[in-house]
Amino acid sequence: MTNEKLNELLTPLVTDLGLEFVGIEFSPSRGSSLLRVFIDAPERAVTIEDCERVSREISALMDVNDPIEGRYTLEVSSPGIDRPLFTIAHFSRFVGSEAKVNVALPIDGRHRFQGRIKAVEDDRIQLDQDGKDVHIVHANIVKAKLVPDYAALGFAAAPKKNENTGSRKRGPKHK
16 A cells, blocks of 8 residues: 555545644554554644544544555654645745755755755745755655754753853863
8 A cells, every 4th residue: 555545545534533634654564564644733733632533533444444464553643843744735834944855866966955945836845955945856755844943932952061051161180
């Protein structure tokens, strides 16, 4: 079962529950695969109850359709502050935000990029990587997620030890 088919199967179920289907991460494995489903709630935070309800409904749907061979673990989660970006619409929604993007086929010898999403046009994402524009075709993206702005979220980095803390560094001992 491809990610596309799983998306087609799960999107209407999550939408019918009044939630947004963000996307999935499916990691097949010989022993036990992992199916992680990301959901969001319009105008509010996702609750544990939302995740439990979606998990129950997905489990029932998966039992009936049996789209995954063998054993698998189902996880239902909110996208979190490092929100994954699956679709062109996700990139459009977060123009101006910083993102990390991994690509399958290298661009100028690189597979990993991090920068501000400048624009989205058709199936291309324009990223500002260190002051240089990088154009990435959506189909080339393996994984993408937002980079949280901790300062804007009110989680400024803690000062390093001995810097601005009033403590004094000891000098070397001399005999």
